[in-house]
Amino acid sequence: MIKAFIFDLDGVITDTAEHHYLAWNRLAGELGWNFDREVNEKLRGVSRMDSIRIIQAHNNVSLPEEELTELATRKNEYYLQGLEHISPEDFLPGAKELLTQLKSAGYKIALGSASKNSHKVLEQLQGKAFFDVIGDGNSVDKSKPAPDIFLFGAEQLGYKPAECIVFEDAESGVDAAKAGGFYSVGIGPEERVGHADLRFDSMKEATLFSVKSHFQDLF
Ligand code: G6P
Numbered sequence: 001m002i003k004a005f006i007f008d009l010d011g012v013i014t015d016t017a018e019h020h021y022l023a024w025n026r027l028a029g030e031l032g033w034n035f036d037r038e039v040n041e042k043l044r045g046v047s048r049m050d051s052i053r054i055i056q057a058h059n060n061v062s063l064p065e066e067e068l069t070e071l072a073t074r075k076n077e078y079y080l081q082g083l084e085h086i087s088p089e090d091f092l093p094g095a096k097e098l099l100t101q102l103k104s105a106g107y108k109i110a111l112g113s114a115s116k117n118s119h120k121v122l123e124q125l126q127g128k129a130f131f132d133v134i135g136d137g138n139s140v141d142k143s144k145p146a147p148d149i150f151l152f153g154a155e156q157l158g159y160k161p162a163e164c165i166v167f168e169d170a171e172s173g174v175d176a177a178k179a180g181g182f183y184s185v186g187i188g189p190e191e192r193v194g195h196a197d198l199r200f201d202s203m204k205e206a207t208l209f210s211v212k213s214h215f216q217d218l219f
């Protein structure tokens with residue numbers, strides 16, 4: 001029986017990908033590095049330090065760890081400036097509606113995000129009250145595709161993975177959900193999240209009714 005839902009943040013609850021793009025792009029510009037939206041797509045669901053490693057590899061550069069940390073910190077300062085512009089209007093269409101439906105139907109809800117800025121983003125959205133548990137980039141060591149962040153959420157809620165449905169927009173996030181034994185809903189194109197148990201193009205189609213209709217036997 002499904003008792004709880006675990007949501008990724010970036011790309012599921014709100015679209016921060018553009019803010020990440022602008023911040024990485026500013027850093028890359030300062031360094032004279034190549035960076036574009038195609039590379040940015042590869043950073044979906046990927047931790048901050050793994051992101052800088054992907055970007056340096058794209059530029060055939062290999063910097064020492066301390067320098068990479070310094071660059072990632074600088075990018076984060078730019079990203080934080082961008083987050084100031086996020087408001088309660090910036091829930092992805094359908095996301096707030098689904099959270100409201102789940103809450104009033106009595107389901108428990110956890111956040112399972114790789115972002116160390118999750119609290120800040122939820123504060124800007126004024127969306128913290130939806131979540132019984134907030135698992136973020138500080139909660140576990142191993143990032144997606146390891147299932148740890150979702151296992152953390154389920155454990156904190158007091159449910160087994162098979163009692164939870166994970167919502168994810170990243171390929172590595174769906175991998176993580178599957179590795180942990182969770183049911184999964186992918187948000188985005190077939191080529192990215194087609195391996196989820198259920199897929200929607202966007203959060204607009206993700207209603208409690210449409211989810212229940214698919215996972216009938218579990219409700
Ligand atoms: C999410 C985003 C990634 C981002 C990661 C870490 O998973 O999809 O693009 O790199 O969080 O975010 P942070 O806010 O900690 O830099």
Ligand code: MG
Pocket residue numbers: 008009010011012044045168169170173
């Ligand atoms: Mg995401």
